[in-house]
Amino acid sequence: MICEGRVAVVTGAGRGLGRAHALELARQGARVVVNDLGAEVDGSGRSGGPAGEVVDEIRAAGGEAVANGDDVADWAGAEHLVATAVDAYGRLDVLVNNAGILRDRMLVSTSEEEWDAVVRVHLRGHFCPTRHAAAHWRDRSKAGDDIDARVVNTSSGAGLLGSVGQAAYSAAKAGIAALTLVEAVELGRYGATANAIAPAARTRMTEAVFADTMAAPEDGFDAMAPDNVSPLVAWLASADSAGVTGRVFEVEAGKISVADGWRHGPEVDRGQRWDPEEVGAAVRDLLAKAPDPDPVYGAS
């Protein structure tokens, strides 16, 4: 029970990875706000739809949960989402930003609407709940409360290395990795950590594209089951992860790795403005000294 007594919000928790995170957090003793789109919530915190089913599952197992149907990328909705945790359980300790959508398309065919929809749900949908959670932690911190809070964001291998056919998604997920770095520093002063995961699992988001590689085996370890990702999320949500912040973890099946991100590389300093004709040789020399980037997913 590594999350005993903690209060967590999980966004997009009606299905897939978010559902698995909500169930694991509850198993580990957290009281959970299960967010997903469109859940009409009654006075007891129950609702229909996928979020309501997850709430029922948690309660049936003896845990505590309420549903929330707000759109995470809506400013007022995200404020209401954080307020749902405070109203139900008195405070918020853990925000797991997980909600997401795909609109896969080659860049040349991507419409304005597709670009905006993906960037909105992922990037704005991470910013809005975190912004309201941060205000909650700052207010409590100023009031003298001891805060030990967590933000767990959801990036993707697409955001770390790039992915063909997923320009908007890769850009949004890279933005989430960078957002995590800033959150770690800025929220640290109020007692909150911020980390991100880059998961891989069989969900409705991936099962059509990776039907063969992600299929469940007849017996043995179901490597691509979404609940393989959740133990790391539960640990990052727990008090035990204190001091771990500003990190991105790749997580899939039984594997956890620390993503070794952008860092300053080989450098040349001319001490004065460059002559454009000399830039080429200098840059090629730097590239010869720098490691090659890992390949973009889907590049042949």
Ligand SMILES: NC(=O)c1ccc[n+]([C@@H]2O[C@H](COP(=O)([O-])OP(=O)(O)OC[C@H]3O[C@@H](n4cnc5c(N)ncnc54)[C@H](O)[C@@H]3O)[C@@H](O)[C@H]2O)c1
């Ligand atoms: N499945 C993978 O292999 C994989 C890989 C990398 C990253 N991810 C990321 O993991 C997260 C979860 O994805 P998943 O695979 O479980 O997909 P999923 O489609 O099963 O679940 C996503 C959930 O988010 C909800 N959602 C969408 N927009 C929302 C909004 N505006 N407000 C509230 N909820 C909203 C959906 O209704 C859905 O229930 C996403 O951020 C995704 O990009 C998944």
